[in-house]
Amino acid sequence: xxxxxxxxxxxxTQMGNDKSIKCEQNLGHDTMYWYKQDSKKFLKxxxxxxxxxxxxxxxxxxxxxPKSPDKAHLNLHxxxxxxxxxxxxxxxxxxxxNYGYTFGSGTRLTVV
Amino acid sequence: xxxxxxxxxxxxxxxxxxxxxxxTYSDRVSQSFFWYRQYSxxxxxxIMSIYSNGDKEDGRFTAQLNxxxxxxxxxxxxxxxxxxxxxxxxxxxxxARQLTFGSGTQLTVLP
Numbered sequence: 001x002x003x004x005x006x007x008x009x010x011x012x013t014q015m016g017n018d019k020s021i022k023c024e025q026n027l028g029h030d031t032m033y034w035y036k037q038d039s040k041k042f043l044k045x046x047x048x049x050x051x052x053x054x055x056x057x058x059x060x061x062x063x064x065x066p067k068s069p070d071k072a073h074l075n076l077h078x079x080x081x082x083x084x085x086x087x088x089x090x091x092x093x094x095x096x097x098n099y100g101y102t103f104g105s106g107t108r109l110t111v112v
Numbered sequence: 113x114x115x116x117x118x119x120x121x122x123x124x125x126x127x128x129x130x131x132x133x134x135x136t137y138s139d140r141v142s143q144s145f146f147w148y149r150q151y152s153x154x155x156x157x158x159i160m161s162i163y164s165n166g167d168k169e170d171g172r173f174t175a176q177l178n179x180x181x182x183x184x185x186x187x188x189x190x191x192x193x194x195x196x197x198x199x200x201x202x203x204x205x206x207x208a209r210q211l212t213f214g215s216g217t218q219l220t221v222l223p
Contacts, residue, residue, distance in 0.1 A: 033210065041150070041198055043213040055210070090155060100146045100202070101211060103155040 003027050006091050006104035013081055014112055021076045021107045023091030030096045032074035034066060037088045037106075046089075049074050081111045115139060116203050118214035126222050131188040133217050135201030138182070144204035145177055145184045146211065151197045160186060191221040 004025045013019055025032060031050040035043045047066045048055045054066065063079045078085060088108050092101035116137045125131045133147075144163055148156035162168045162175040162184065174187040184203075188195055201214040 035213075041200075041216045043156070043200065045210045045212070048210050099144075100148075100158040100161050101156075102158070106155050 004091055004093055004102050004104040006089075006107050008107060009105060010108050010110075012110045012112065015081055015083060017081050018077070018079045019081060019109070020078070021089055021091075021109075023074050023076070023104055025072055025091075025093040025102070025104075027093055027095070027102060029093035029102070030071070031094050032068070033092045033094070033101065034074065034076050035090045035092060037090060039087070043090070046076075047074075078109075081109075083111050085109060086111045115205075115212045116201055116214040118199075118201050118217050120215055120217060122218040122220055124220045124222055125191050127191060127193060129191050129221075131191045131195065131219055131221070133186040133188075133199050133201075133219065135184045135186075135203075135214055136182055137184070137201075137203045137212075139203070139205040140179075140182065142179075142182075142203045142205045145175070146202040146204075147173075147175060147186045148200040148202060148213075149195075149197045150200060150216070156200055188219075191219075193221045193223050196220045 007022050033048045034046040037043045046060050049068045065077045067075045088106045090106050091104040094101045147160040149159045150156045160175040162177045168175045172189045176185045198216040198218045200216045202211040
């Protein structure tokens, strides 16, 4: 029933580990996104993925890699986690055209 | 210069009052404008979208857009304590399909 679902909701891990966050949308939307929200609530685009076209925010370290097996899924893999990666990561999707996003419930990542 | 700017607040209004939230943006070719509401610990929720100059009303919410001044605002009439949240302004610029968000304004409606 959930429109955009993310797993896990919480993720606590040690520095240096590799982890993945999964996202799935059942809205039939064309484009999916990953955003990072820091402790000050600022949402910053990381990636957008539309029909196999990947747009990367150039400020995102290459330790972060999106993987999209199909139009309904966009996963985020993070290598060699650092303390500064701690944040809430939101997946979102949007239909064709300039319409607003639907967000997933977020994944709170804590690196210790 | 930030692409989308909002007063971070916090903004406090009494119950029943009008809350006014403001946002400015730097990219003149911006086409689509959105307001999201985010409760603490929750994900952003789309509450208003506006694409043309002028006002757009939806229930107690009114979005106002002035492209010449690069300004978009959200008015909440008859504010309720349940409106207490962070309000995020978002702008879609040109051919990019990505939304750029402001840092949000925290609104508290006092009973």
